[in-house]
Amino acid sequence: MRHSRFDTRLGLAVTLAVTAFLIGPVLLSVSAGLTRNYFVGLDSGLTLKWVAQVWDLYADTIWRSYAVALITLGVTLALGVPAAWVLTLYPGRLARLLEELLTLPVAVPGLATALALIVSWGSVGWLRSSVAFIVIGHVLFTLPFMVRAARAGMQGADLRTLDEAAATLGASRRQRFFDIVVPAARSGIVTGALTVVTLSIGEFNLTWLLHTPLTKTLPVGLADSYASMRLEVASAYTLVFLLMLLPLMIGLQWFAARSTRSGGLALGAST
């Protein structure tokens, strides 16, 4: 099928413009974080001084974000993968309702979820002041992504038949789950895991209300630096964050390219 030349040219022009619109600011930010004095420009020379300063000021937020992301990942794996299997086994109305319900924390703005958590659980002192409060918020927000990704992995193989066959041969439920279901859904689960970690590391809307001065995560630190630090430091901090995202995004795109059915990435950071 031939495409009209006008169509192709317009498409190419808009595509390049959108790419510039999306990537230009990122390049600006990266260069600002590495420039000695942004207002003078690149002529002032390149430096890692700002990155070092970010490390001195905010290293704890970076480690905390990784910790929160990994705990969140552990919980979503433990809760989400079995839930996905149950939803695959019972594709009825009840399962649809359960999945719909679990997706609500994504459909409803994070601000509302955070307020609800605070009015209900904020008075429990140890919980309010610990990282666990943030983890709970992140689990609510990321669990649907894990369930959906794991389910997509399980629907590919004819798992119900395999599971039945293994049961006929006398395999226990635990054996079937870990030896058949999980390996078969592996790529889906890995996609889910990468999604969960990416979303957790970047989560701001919930975390901003749930954090305390002692439980600041990276995005909270970013907001802090945007409001109070010079542009170079804020940019250097952003650069560190982008470097943390990069391997996760590359992994996600690699898996998305491998799985033929899903067209794009099922991801959307809270904005």
Added chain:
Amino acid sequence: MTAAPHRAAPLATRGGRRATLVGRHAWLPIALPATTLFIAFWLLPMAKLAGLGAATPQGMESSAYWLVVTQPRYWQSLANTVVLSLGATLATLAIALPVSRFLARHPHFPGRRALMALLLFPLAFPGVVVGFLVILTTGRQGVLNTLSRALTGEPTVLAYGMAGLFIGYLYFLLPRTIGVLMAAVEGIDKQWLEAAQTLGARPWRRFVDIELPALASALTAAGAMCFATAMGAFGTVFTLGTRIDVLPITIYDEFTNYANIPVAAALSVVLGLATWAVLYAANAVAGRAARGG
């Protein structure tokens, strides 16, 4: 020897099926932890928040829900948010459609994968980062301002108002939409387009009469997703400045600065219901279309 498994098979199958059925039901409790977590930390807290919205704020005479819909400063903020989100949604769809069509129709050109990766990378940016990028480009020390002063002598600063927020919304909505629309364009049956071409339909007519109807449900779903995302966006506006009058900032202000929990709760519930309803309705429409309605 070969007959033995045959004879045994029905028995084993029968026993096996019973075992599997029992096994299947035994799986049910495994969804329990996820369900419990959801009920304890989301459903019940949300119910409590909805209840708090019915309370009467100090010095007021009616419930917070009533105040939220009658007091101009609240519904003005709601109206601002709806208009801005709607505008950003329509602009995003209009810009993302040609990009998605181009990428879907040209599956092989050098650098396509790199281009896709660049277009999708901002998917993972939280709103605060998007806000900062808007400041870098259109803020007081931004590129736009520098250019504008060099070219016209007049400063151009967009970042700290509605215009900046609009740019930020476009920034985070575009990557989300391009992926969804691309899949939909790839799904259009090429035979229709070829048939129309053979019958002499001009490109513009093929687009309006065949492509747009085929993409209607994807555009609806993507539009709803954009609208809901924009309505609840907090990080971007938080970075750009807390004087922009949109609902998430109003909620945040009422909660932290005025400790007016009933109004913050009522506004959150209204915002939550609005975004959920838009998504639900769009899913229903798209689902009906997918089932062949």
